[in-house]
Amino acid sequence: xxxxxxxxxxxxLKNGAVLAAPLVAATPATVLADDxxxxxxxxxxxEAAIRxxxxxxxxxxxxxxxxxxxxxxxxxxxAEFEEGIRSVALDHSGEPDAIELTSDGKxxxxxxxxxxxxxxxxxxxxxxxxxxxAQGGGFVRRAERRILRAQxxxxxxxxxxxxxxxGNA
Amino acid sequence: MPETPGTxxxxxxxxQMHRIAYTKLSEQQISDKLSKVGxxxxxxxxxDVFAGKSVKIVTDKGPTLAYTxxxxxxxxxxxxxxxxxxxxxxxxxxxxxxxxxxxxxGTQRGYAVAIDQNTSLAxxxxxxxxxxxxxxxxxxxxxxxxxxxPGQEPPKNRHVATNRLEGKGFxxxxxxxxxxxEFYPSAAYSNFVExxxxxxxxxxxxxxxxxxxxxxxxxxxxxxCEFSGTFTAYAMDLNRIEQIGVRxxxxxxxxxxxxxxxxxxEWLGQLAQFEKFGDESGMPVPAAAEGQTPAKGARRxxxxxxxxxxxTPAQVDAVxxxxxxxxxxRAISPGANAPTASMAxxxxxxxxxxxxKSFTLRYDHAPAMxxxxxxxxxxQWRKEGRDWTKARYQAFESSPGVILFGxxxxxxxxxxxxxxxxxxxxxxxxxxxxxxxxxxxxxxxGVKIHFGxxxxxxxIPPKYRRHEFTYDMIGRAVSQNYAPGLxxxxxxxxxxxxxxxxxxxxxxxxxxxxxxxxYVKIRDGLYFMYWLEEACNGTLGTxxxxxxxxxxxxxxxxxGENGLNMNALGAHxxxxxxxxxxxxxxxxxxxxxx
Numbered sequence: 001x002x003x004x005x006x007x008x009x010x011x012x013l014k015n016g017a018v019l020a021a022p023l024v025a026a027t028p029a030t031v032l033a034d035d036x037x038x039x040x041x042x043x044x045x046x047e048a049a050i051r052x053x054x055x056x057x058x059x060x061x062x063x064x065x066x067x068x069x070x071x072x073x074x075x076x077x078x079a080e081f082e083e084g085i086r087s088v089a090l091d092h093s094g095e096p097d098a099i100e101l102t103s104d105g106k107x108x109x110x111x112x113x114x115x116x117x118x119x120x121x122x123x124x125x126x127x128x129x130x131x132x133x134a135q136g137g138g139f140v141r142r143a144e145r146r147i148l149r150a151q152x153x154x155x156x157x158x159x160x161x162x163x164x165x166x167g168n169a
Numbered sequence: 170m171p172e173t174p175g176t177x178x179x180x181x182x183x184x185q186m187h188r189i190a191y192t193k194l195s196e197q198q199i200s201d202k203l204s205k206v207g208x209x210x211x212x213x214x215x216x217d218v219f220a221g222k223s224v225k226i227v228t229d230k231g232p233t234l235a236y237t238x239x240x241x242x243x244x245x246x247x248x249x250x251x252x253x254x255x256x257x258x259x260x261x262x263x264x265x266x267x268x269x270x271x272x273x274x275g276t277q278r279g280y281a282v283a284i285d286q287n288t289s290l291a292x293x294x295x296x297x298x299x300x301x302x303x304x305x306x307x308x309x310x311x312x313x314x315x316x317x318x319p320g321q322e323p324p325k326n327r328h329v330a331t332n333r334l335e336g337k338g339f340x341x342x343x344x345x346x347x348x349x350x351e352f353y354p355s356a357a358y359s360n361f362v363e364x365x366x367x368x369x370x371x372x373x374x375x376x377x378x379x380x381x382x383x384x385x386x387x388x389x390x391x392x393x394c395e396f397s398g399t400f401t402a403y404a405m406d407l408n409r410i411e412q413i414g415v416r417x418x419x420x421x422x423x424x425x426x427x428x429x430x431x432x433x434x435e436w437l438g439q440l441a442q443f444e445k446f447g448d449e450s451g452m453p454v455p456a457a458a459e460g461q462t463p464a465k466g467a468r469r470x471x472x473x474x475x476x477x478x479x480x481t482p483a484q485v486d487a488v489x490x491x492x493x494x495x496x497x498x499r500a501i502s503p504g505a506n507a508p509t510a511s512m513a514x515x516x517x518x519x520x521x522x523x524x525x526k527s528f529t530l531r532y533d534h535a536p537a538m539x540x541x542x543x544x545x546x547x548x549q550w551r552k553e554g555r556d557w558t559k560a561r562y563q564a565f566e567s568s569p570g571v572i573l574f575g576x577x578x579x580x581x582x583x584x585x586x587x588x589x590x591x592x593x594x595x596x597x598x599x600x601x602x603x604x605x606x607x608x609x610x611x612x613x614x615g616v617k618i619h620f621g622x623x624x625x626x627x628x629i630p631p632k633y634r635r636h637e638f639t640y641d642m643i644g645r646a647v648s649q650n651y652a653p654g655l656x657x658x659x660x661x662x663x664x665x666x667x668x669x670x671x672x673x674x675x676x677x678x679x680x681x682x683x684x685x686x687x688y689v690k691i692r693d694g695l696y697f698m699y700w701l702e703e704a705c706n707g708t709l710g711t712x713x714x715x716x717x718x719x720x721x722x723x724x725x726x727x728x729g730e731n732g733l734n735m736n737a738l739g740a741h742x743x744x745x746x747x748x749x750x751x752x753x754x755x756x757x758x759x760x761x762x763x
Contacts, residue, residue, distance in 0.1 A: 064460065122511055126725070127473075127682075127706045128657050129511045131671040135357070135454045135469050135679040140654035 047099050049159045050108055050152055057161065062087045074153050074160040081164055087117040091145055094169065107162070110150040113169060118142055145169040180368035182421070186396045187373065187474075187704045188609065192423050194305045199277055199298045202425045208242055208257020209270050209415060212344040213431040216260045217241040218267050218286075224316055226282065226291050227323065231312030234280070234293065244271060246280075259429040261413040266386055266404045270415040270429055281415045283380075283388050283404050285328070289316040292328045292380055292388055294402060296417060300466060305419050306398030308466040309390065311378060330451025331381035332356040332677055334389065336440035338748040339405075341412060343432040350750055351391075353379065354440055354646060354660050355670045355678030357454040357469070359391050362663055364753060372662030374681045376470050378402075379451055393418070394470045395704075399426060410434045440646045440660075440746035443676040453677035471680045473705030478730045480612040485605050485728060488612075489584050492732025495561040495577045496546070514652025516739030517722055520566040521545035523574065528625035529553070530589065530598050533635070535619045538587070548576060563737050565713075565722040568695050570594035573713045575724035577735050582606070586726040586735050588711040590689075590697045596623045596630030599689050601699045603709040603726040605733070612728040613707035616699055618687060639690035640664060642698065644748040647714065648672075649721060649740035658745055661688065664754050667700050712738070719743065 053072060060069035070076040090097075094113020101108045119139045122129045132138035147169050151162040182189075194202075219238035226234045235247040241260065247253040260269035265287045272279035277298040284291045293312040300308035313327040338352040350362040352372075359377040362369055373396065380388040382404065390402040403414025412432040420426050444450075456463035480488070523542040530538045541549040541557070545564070549557040564574035570593045578585040583604040591598040600619040607615040620637075622630035648658040658670045658678065668683035686700040694716040702708040712723030719742040726735050 122652070122654050126512050127702055127708060128651065128655055128669070128671060130476075130706075131471060131680045131682070132655065134471055135671060135673060136458065137671075137674050137679070138654070141674075 042105065043101060046101055046105060046108065050099050050110060053152065053159050053161065054110060058088055072161050074155065074162050078163055082166055084119045085116055086119045086141065088148065089115045091115045094145065106154050108152040110152065112148040114146050114148045116144045116146050116166065118144055181370065182367050185371055186367060189421050191305065191397055191421065193303060194419060194423060196299045196304055199304060203272060203277060206425055206427055209259040210428040211259045213261065215241045216262045216267065218262050219260055219269065226293060226314055227317050228293050228312035228314030231293060231295065261429055261431055263404055263411055263413040264386060264406050266382060268404050268413045281402050284316060285382050289318060289324060290326060290328050291315055294390065296400060303398060306394055307392055307400035307418055309392065309400060310466045328380050328382055331379055331449055332442065332444060332451050333381055333449055334379040334387050335678055336442050336746065338437040339410065339434045340437060340753065341432045341434040343430045345430055350753060352660060352662065352748065354658065355681045356451055357679050358681035360660060360662055360668045360681060360683065361391065369663060369754060371666040371685060372668055372683050374668055374683050376468050395472055395474055397421060410436055437750055438746060438748040443672060448675060453673045453675055454679045469680065471682055473682060477706050478612060479610045482606045482611040485611040488730060489728065489733045493577060495735040496563045496737060511655055512651040512738035513736065514655065515650060515741050516737055517565060517720060519545065519563045520572065522566060522572060523564050528623055530621055531624050532600065532619040532621035550576065567713045567715050567722055568692065571691060571695060573722055575735055584728065584733055588724040588726065590691055590713055591623055592691060593623065593628065596628050597634065597636050598623050599636040599697055601711050605728050610707060613703060614701060614709035614726055616701060616709055636689050636691055639688050639696065640751045641690055642688045642696055643754065644750040646745035646747065648743045648745050651738065651740045
C-alpha cells in the first residue's frame with residue numbers, strides 16, 4: 001500500500017510530464033494528453049469521493065452515530081467490525097493514506113494508518129464493577145496503532161463501503 | 170442504674186437505617202401529611218431578611234419565581250407568571266447567604282433557595298414527592314439563576330456544581346440537637362454518621378450535590394435514597410464552620426420532618442482528590458446514560474437492595490449444592506458478585522509456605538481447628554475430634570511470617586468459610602468466620618470473629634496477648650486499584666463500618682456505599698479488616714492491609730443465585746488522608762466525665 005501511495009505520487013509527476021508535452025509535441029500528443037487528463041481527472045474525482053466517504057465514516061464512528069455509519073455501507077450488515085472501538089484518528093506518525101482503484105474504476109481499496117481508542121468492558125462480577133457500570137463507567141480504554149483496510153464499491157456512480165477491518169500496524 | 174423501671178435508654182435504634190422497613194407511603198398519604206403543615210419549623214429564630222419585600226428569581230432553565238414575603242414566615246409565590254399562592258416559609262441567613270424554603274400548598278412540591286445577597290446569584294432546588302416508585306423519596310432539580318434587579322443587566326455568573334468540597338469532612342451539631350459526622354469523599358455522593366439519632370455505630374451514604382457560591386461558601390444536598398428518602402440541603406461557610414439549611418422527608422415513623430436549621434461544626438480534615446489539577450468540575454456522574462437526555466431531577470442512584478438476590482435458606486442450600494467453589498479460575502467460577510477476576514488483577518503471588526505443615530488453631534471461644542496442608546492449594550481440616558475434610562485453599566504472605574489463607578467448610582450447615590490471618594512469628598491468629606442463613610436474607614453473609622493462637626510444633630504462642638480490635642484505621646481513607654479501570658477508595662468511617670467510593674473515568678469520586686466492618690491490628694502497619702455488603706449483594710469482603718508495602722490482599726465470600734464462591738482479591742493502595750474522628754466514638758459517662 002505504501003508503495004502504491006508513492007507510485008501515485010510518481011504517476012502524478014508522469015502525468016505532469018504528459019501535460020507538459022503539448023509545448024513540444026504535435027496534435028496526436030494533444031489528443032493523448034486530453035485522454036490522459038480525463039482519466040486522471042476521473043481518478044482524482046474517485047479518490048476524492050472515497051476520501052470524503054472515509055471522512056464521513058470517521059465522523060460517524062467518532063460521534064457514535066452508528067445508524068448513519070451503516071448507511072455508508074453497500075450492505076449495512078457488513079458494518080460490523082471489532083467491538084469496543086470508540087474512536088479512530090489519523091496516525092500522523094504512520095505512513096500516508098493510500099487509495100488504490102481497480103482498472104475498471106468500479107472498486108477500490110484503502111489503507112489508512114490509525115490510532116484507535118479501544119474500550120473493554122470490565123466484567124460485572126463484583127460489587128465494585130457493578131457500581132462502576134452503574135455510574136456510566138466500568139470499562140478500560142487503551143490506545144493502539146492499527147492499519148484500517150477498507151474495500152469500496154461504486155454503484156450507480158456512488159461510492160460506498162463494502163468491507164472494513166483493522167490489521168496490526 | 171435508672172431510678173425507675175422503664176427508663177432504660179440507649180442511643181441506638183431498634184433497627185439500623187439499612188434494616189428499617191420504611192413504609193411505602195402512597196401519594197394520598199403523603200398529600201394528607203403535607204396538608205397539615207404550613208411551612209418549615211425552626212429551632213432558631215427565623216430571619217426577617219425578606220419580610221416586607223418582593224423578590225423575583227429568574228433561573229436559566231427553570232422557573233421564574235415571583236415572591237412577596239409578607240412576614241418572616243408567610244409569603245405568596247407565583248411560578249412563571251402564573252397566579253400566586255400563599256405559603257408558609259422559613260428563612261435563615263449565614264454570612265451573605267440567605268436560605269429559605271417553602272412548599273406549594275395543595276401540591277407535593279416545594280422549593281429551597283440559596284441567595285448570595287452580595288452577587289444576587291441564586292440556586293433554586295425544586296423539591297417534590299411521588300417522583301419515584303418509592304414515593305416518599307424526595308426528588309430534586311437544581312436551577313441556577315439570579316434575583317432580578319429592575320433596571321439592571323442580569324449577572325453573567327452563576328453558582329456552579331463543583332468538586333471543591335470533595336474530600337472534606339465535618340462534625341455538625343444542628344440547633345435541633347442532632348449531631349452528625351458528614352464526609353464528602355465523592356463529588357457525587359456523601360457519607361453521614363448519625364451520632365445522636367442512631368448512636369453513631371454505622372455510616373451511610375446518599376447521592377449528593379455540591380454547589381459553589383464562592384471560595385468560602387458552598388451548598389450541599391443529600392437524599393437518603395434506599396432509606397427514608399429524606400432530603401437535606403444546607404449552605405455552609407467553610408471558615409466559620411456554620412450551616413443553614415432545610416430537612417424535608419418522612420422519618421422511620423412516617424412523621425413529616427420539615428424544618429430549617431442552623432448548625433455549627435468542626436472541620437475534621439481533608440482527603441486527597443485524584444482528579445487532574447485544574448479540574449474543579451462537579452457532578453462527575455452523568456445523570457443519564459450516554460446519548461440520552463436526563464429527565465427532570467434525574468441522577469444516578471445506587472440501589473443495591475433493589476437489585477441483589479434475596480434467597481431463603483432452602484434456596485441457599487440448593488445453590489450451594491449445585492455450585493460451590495473456592496479459588497477457582499474465573500472460567501469455572503461463574504458466581505455473580507463474588508470478588509473474582511476483576512478484583513484480582515493486582516493480586517500478589519500466593520505462597521506455598523504452608524504446604525506440608527500441620528497445626529491447630531486454638532480459638533478462645535470456638536472449637537479448635539486442626540489443619541494438614543497437603544500442598545499449596547489443598548488442605549484437610551477438622552474440628553477437634555471429628556473427621557478430616559478436604560478443601561481448596563490459597564495463602565498469601567503479606568508480611569514476613571504473616572499468612573492470610575482461606576477455605577470453605579464443606580458440610581457445615583451454614584456453609585461457613587474461614588478467612589484467617591496467622592502470624593507465625595507471634596503465634597497469634599484471627600479468623601473472620603463467614604456464614605450464611607442470616608436473618609434478613611439467607612444468602613447474605615454474616616461474620617463471627619475468632620481470636621486465638623497457633624498450636625504448632627516448636628512454636629510457643631503467648632498466653633494472654635491476642636490480636637485486638639483497633640481504632641488505628643478509623644478516619645483513614647485508602648484507595649485501592651484492583652485492576653486497570655477498577656479503582657475504589659475505602660473510607661473507614663466508624664469502628665464498625667466503612668464505605669467504598671468508586672472513581673469515575675476522570676478519577677473523581679462517584680457512587681459510594683457502605684457496610685458494617687471491623688478492624689483488627691495484626692502488627693504495626695498491618696491490619697486485617699472485613700466489611701459486609703449488607704442489603705447489598707451480601708458479600709463478606711476481607712482484606713489484609715499492609716501500610717508499609719501499600720498493598721492489600723484479601724478473600725471474598727459470597728453466595729448468590731450462581732452459588733457459593735470464595736475468591737482472592739488484591740490491590741495496590743494509596744493513602745488518601747485521614748479525618749480526625751476517633752474521639753467521636755469514645756463511650757462517655759452520662760455524668761459528664763469522659
